Amino acid sequence: MSKTKIVDAAAYATPLPLRHRIRGLSDRTIAWIFVAPTLILLLAINIFPLIWTIRLSFTNYRANRPNADVKFIGLRNYERILTDSDIWQTMQATAHFLCWTLFLQVVIGFALAWLINRKFKGNDLWTTIIVLPMMLSPAVVGNFWTFLYQPQIGLFNYLISFLTGVDPSSFTMIGEVRLAPWAIVIVDTWMWTPFVMLICLAGLRSIPDYIYEAAECDRASKWRQFWTITVPMVLPFLMLAVLFRGIENFKMFDLVTLLTGGGPGSTTELTSINLKREAFEKWRTGYASAYAVILFVTIFGLASIYVKALNRVKDR
Amino acid sequence: MARFWPPGEVGERMISFLVELTRMRRGAWEMVASIIIAIGVVMLMQPYILWAYTWSFLVTLIGTVMFIIVSHFPE
Numbered sequence: 001m002s003k004t005k006i007v008d009a010a011a012y013a014t015p016l017p018l019r020h021r022i023r024g025l026s027d028r029t030i031a032w033i034f035v036a037p038t039l040i041l042l043l044a045i046n047i048f049p050l051i052w053t054i055r056l057s058f059t060n061y062r063a064n065r066p067n068a069d070v071k072f073i074g075l076r077n078y079e080r081i082l083t084d085s086d087i088w089q090t091m092q093a094t095a096h097f098l099c100w101t102l103f104l105q106v107v108i109g110f111a112l113a114w115l116i117n118r119k120f121k122g123n124d125l126w127t128t129i130i131v132l133p134m135m136l137s138p139a140v141v142g143n144f145w146t147f148l149y150q151p152q153i154g155l156f157n158y159l160i161s162f163l164t165g166v167d168p169s170s171f172t173m174i175g176e177v178r179l180a181p182w183a184i185v186i187v188d189t190w191m192w193t194p195f196v197m198l199i200c201l202a203g204l205r206s207i208p209d210y211i212y213e214a215a216e217c218d219r220a221s222k223w224r225q226f227w228t229i230t231v232p233m234v235l236p237f238l239m240l241a242v243l244f245r246g247i248e249n250f251k252m253f254d255l256v257t258l259l260t261g262g263g264p265g266s267t268t269e270l271t272s273i274n275l276k277r278e279a280f281e282k283w284r285t286g287y288a289s290a291y292a293v294i295l296f297v298t299i300f301g302l303a304s305i306y307v308k309a310l311n312r313v314k315d316r
Numbered sequence: 317m318a319r320f321w322p323p324g325e326v327g328e329r330m331i332s333f334l335v336e337l338t339r340m341r342r343g344a345w346e347m348v349a350s351i352i353i354a355i356g357v358v359m360l361m362q363p364y365i366l367w368a369y370t371w372s373f374l375v376t377l378i379g380t381v382m383f384i385i386v387s388h389f390p391e
Binding site for chain 2: 088294
């Protein structure tokens with residue numbers, strides 16, 4: 001049976017009133033029918049929990065005491081969070097982690113992309129090798145870097161010892177207050193630099209050769225070509241990579257939990273780890289909701305500025 | 317005495333920015349909102365002054381709400 005006949009048969013098999021009703025639907029209604037499942041999911045998974053979190057942030061609700069009275073306490077949760085020096089410290093730890101990882105990933109990622117973009121033998125093989133860390137699970141990365149950082153058997157300490165001559169057992173990357181913040185920066189940079197590199201590589205490969213040829217004709221030096229052609233044309237890609245990595249690192253949880261668990265003390269306790277402790281260890285749900293709202297507004301504000309800057313660079 | 321008029325490139329930009337502000341144009345107001353958000357985030361994450369941390373959320377919130385509103389202004 002041909003395709004048309006099957007469709008006709010199906011149409012005639014449909015009860016008459018329903019057939020008429022479907023034929024009577026406007027394009028707008030059909031469009032709504034198609035969009036509705038996505039809208040419903042979005043409302044159920046994103047919008048409703050957001051509104052509910054905002055509501056809970058004004059209460060003393062505790063999820064482990066569902067039968068207790070829930071009191072409206074106004075802005076007290078916000079007041080407590082914004083005057084708590086421990087939370088202030090986690091904000092600083094997050095800022096340190098965010099700034100250094102973004103800086104290192106952008107610099108190293110761009111440099112790697114620039115090198116890989118040059119035609120040489122084994123180019124594809126090197127690209128694959130460099131991209132490997134990004135494909136691993138954060139749980140795996142966290143675990144094996146814990147071994148690498150071991151002072152007795154860890155390769156990292158031996159490498160530092162080989163390069164600097166210090167005793168490998170004289171320092172512990174994840175056990176010392178001054179080194180632990182750098183330990184998580186190194187691991188995140190190692191894991192996510194390939195991501196930035198790939199995006200930069202896409203940007204570099206999108207630059208047409210004739211622009212460089214025209215610059216050569218105008219006797220522009222390599223340095224000038226780099227700053228007036230390469231950097232401006234890769235900038236939108238680079239900014240996109242920074243946006244993705246910035247948002248991801250702001251809510252970094254798994255890698256740091258497995259590596260240091262927020263320690264020693266609370267040196268590497270990032271906001272997401274602290275938030276999880278407040279919500280699911282201390283069970284202060286209302287307080288944790290206020291904390292989440294503060295982080296949400298911060299990320300939303302930053303992302304708004306960033307998207308605006310990105311559009312401006314793209315328009316240029 | 318130094319001449320202030322004509323004001324030069326920076327001055328001209330400043331004047332056009334102020335004119336855009338008075339005419340309720342999106343670009344200038346988005347710039348103001350962005351600066352407020354940036355100040356709020358710096359206040360939140362700086363390690364020096366506790367009162368700046370305390371007021372950071374309010375500043376960021378004002379900037380963010382302002383950004384949402386002014387992004388609907390005419391170009």
